[in-house]
Amino acid sequence: MAEDHKMTYADPWMLPETKGFWEALNEKKLVIRTCMDCGRGHHFPRAMCPHCYSDNLEWKESDGTGTIYSFTAQQVKGGGKYVYAYVEIADRVRAITNIVDCDPEALQIGQKVKAAFRPSASGQNILVFTPA
Amino acid sequence: MTAHDARLVGAYELPYRHAPDKSLAQMQAEAALGAVADAGLSLKDVDGFFCGGDTPGMGPMSLIEYLNITPRHVDSTETGGNSYVSHVARAARAIDAGLCDVALITLAGKPRTPAKGSRPMTDSNKPDQDFELTYHPTVPANYALAAQRHMYEYGTTSEQLAWIKVAASHHAQHNPHALLRDVVTVEDVVNSPMVATPLHRFDCCVITDGGGALILARSEIAKKLNRPSVKILGTGEAVKHQGAGDIDLTFTAGKWAAEKAWKMSGCTPDQIQYASIYDSFTITVLLEIEDLGFCKPGHGGGFVAEGNLISGKGKLPFNTDGGGLCSNHPGNRGGMTKVIEAVRQLRGEAHPAVQVPDCALALAHGTGGSLGTRHGASTLILARED
Numbered sequence: 001m002a003e004d005h006k007m008t009y010a011d012p013w014m015l016p017e018t019k020g021f022w023e024a025l026n027e028k029k030l031v032i033r034t035c036m037d038c039g040r041g042h043h044f045p046r047a048m049c050p051h052c053y054s055d056n057l058e059w060k061e062s063d064g065t066g067t068i069y070s071f072t073a074q075q076v077k078g079g080g081k082y083v084y085a086y087v088e089i090a091d092r093v094r095a096i097t098n099i100v101d102c103d104p105e106a107l108q109i110g111q112k113v114k115a116a117f118r119p120s121a122s123g124q125n126i127l128v129f130t131p132a
Numbered sequence: 133m134t135a136h137d138a139r140l141v142g143a144y145e146l147p148y149r150h151a152p153d154k155s156l157a158q159m160q161a162e163a164a165l166g167a168v169a170d171a172g173l174s175l176k177d178v179d180g181f182f183c184g185g186d187t188p189g190m191g192p193m194s195l196i197e198y199l200n201i202t203p204r205h206v207d208s209t210e211t212g213g214n215s216y217v218s219h220v221a222r223a224a225r226a227i228d229a230g231l232c233d234v235a236l237i238t239l240a241g242k243p244r245t246p247a248k249g250s251r252p253m254t255d256s257n258k259p260d261q262d263f264e265l266t267y268h269p270t271v272p273a274n275y276a277l278a279a280q281r282h283m284y285e286y287g288t289t290s291e292q293l294a295w296i297k298v299a300a301s302h303h304a305q306h307n308p309h310a311l312l313r314d315v316v317t318v319e320d321v322v323n324s325p326m327v328a329t330p331l332h333r334f335d336c337c338v339i340t341d342g343g344g345a346l347i348l349a350r351s352e353i354a355k356k357l358n359r360p361s362v363k364i365l366g367t368g369e370a371v372k373h374q375g376a377g378d379i380d381l382t383f384t385a386g387k388w389a390a391e392k393a394w395k396m397s398g399c400t401p402d403q404i405q406y407a408s409i410y411d412s413f414t415i416t417v418l419l420e421i422e423d424l425g426f427c428k429p430g431h432g433g434g435f436v437a438e439g440n441l442i443s444g445k446g447k448l449p450f451n452t453d454g455g456g457l458c459s460n461h462p463g464n465r466g467g468m469t470k471v472i473e474a475v476r477q478l479r480g481e482a483h484p485a486v487q488v489p490d491c492a493l494a495l496a497h498g499t500g501g502s503l504g505t506r507h508g509a510s511t512l513i514l515a516r517e518d
Contacts, residue, residue, distance in 0.1 A: 007268065009266060010265075010266065012262040012266060013256040013261060013262055014262065015257075015259065015262070018262065041377070042376035042377050043263070043376065043377040044259065044260055044262070044263035046259070046376075050376035051376065069281070069379075069381075070277040070278070070280045070281040070284070070381055071277070071280060072272075072273045072276035072277055072280055072328040072329050072330075072331075073326075073328065073329040074268070074270055074272070074273045074276075074327075074328045075325070075326055075327055075328065082268065084267055084268065084269055084270075084273045084277070084328075085277075086277060086379065086381075086504075089377075090377075092377060092378040093376075093377035093378070094374070094377050094378070094379050095263070095377065096263060096264050096267055096269070096504075096505070097267055098267050098268070104329070109280065109281065109284040110284075126266060128267075
């Protein structure tokens with residue numbers, strides 16, 4: 001049975017340092033803030049590398065695939081459920097997200113997923129994932 | 133570091149669990165008055181004040197005005213529900229440093245009956261907001277992520293988690309103030325409605341209006357009081373977060389907090405006769421038991437099963453008041469009641485049916501915030517006055 005609670009997404013605040021992330025989503029691309037000095041990616045995106053504090057950062061485009069690190073099927077009052085999860089989008093970069101268009105009962109930790117995009121109230125794409 | 137000179141001399145838990153006709157400041161004041169009375173002191177003796185984010189207004193200021201006290205030292209450290217466990221350590225350090233002589237710590241909350249116009253928990257400046265709140269997190273979901281991962285890594289089962297609630301319910305039956313007094317079985321827990329897989333309704337703590345307060349005083353004052361006082365042998369605090377994406381959900385900040393507390397106290401887990409362990413959810417207890425060193429990582433499921441947390445039956449009596457799972461989780465914050473029940477045990481004042489015989493050494497541990505994202509932890513090793 002597919003998850004049966006249709007998610008709606010509020011408009012994100014989009015703090016200035018995260019702008020590139022949101023712009024990429026609107027082109028249906030997943031980008032990971034990556035440090036050009038130490039080489040590590042991080043999430044959520046920051047104005048400085050949280051590993052080495054360099055500001056020499058770039059938006060590195062991902063192929064949009066990831067693996068489920070953990071997940072839960074949250075029941076909704078009045079019936080239905082949705083999936084809240086951590087997906088590993090790069091080596092040791094785990095992002096909170098929803099997994100949509102899936103059977104929550106069939107999901108497994110370690111399962112491959114791929115990026116999908118859902119519009120917010122005003123049309124900004126939001127990053128979610130779906131089974132690959 | 134050595135044990136503190138400061139002593140825990142007063143502890144009071146508001147008896148009610150539903151307070152539609154009381155203001156939050158009023159509840160905090162009732163808790164404060166209860167604790168100073170328990171210690172045999174007056175609010176006018178208080179010269180140090182400690183509070184967390186539950187206190188209305190800016191830091192400690194509205195409440196000290198409401199109480200009409202003028203403490204010479206204040207501290208409003210806020211890390212969620214464990215804050216009050218941390219405040220005990222901070223109050224002890226402040227007293228030892230000569231910053232105050234009598235410290236008051238308060239907590240109250242009324243999540244069942246919030247005041248009209250209460251502020252929402254959103255803050256557009258929070259750097260994580262867009263990347264978490266967007267996805268409709270719930271409090272149970274953020275703990276369920278840790279439970280699911282623990283099950284995956286170690287084979288922990290829902291039945292093992294259920295034993296934690298079962299043990300709490302065995303204790304709560306003796307607490308006339310507990311919100312839930314019925315003894316439940318493993319089957320009751322795993323058959324209760326699913327909230328966020330794998331956590332069922334009975335894996336979650338209660339939601340209550342309520343609160344409590346604690347008093348610490350320097351030892352020379354404590355000696356003059358007519359109540360048994362409690363020594364603070366070891367303390368530890370820590371905060372853990374997502375690590376910029378490199379999160380490991382299989383342990384909590386409790387691991388780091390406990391290491392400090394054990395080292396400072398010179399005690400070991402096998403010496404502890406009673407433990408107050410933060411029980412926002414059953415999984416919280418399971419992870420903390422591992423992090424505190426009562427068993428090895430991944431062995432928590434086996435440790436808690438078969439009633440091992442039940443007083444008089446198991447080897448680690450926990451939360452003998454019924455804990456947050458059955459008795460009280462005032463203001464969605466369980467740290468205060470954890471310290472209070474540990475004080476009751478060390479004074480020999482727990483309910484006779486759950487009192488640990490000759491209880492001389494106890495532990496109180498709290499977790500605040502969210503295991504799924506960022507949280508604080510604090511550990512206290514407490515001893516009966518010789």
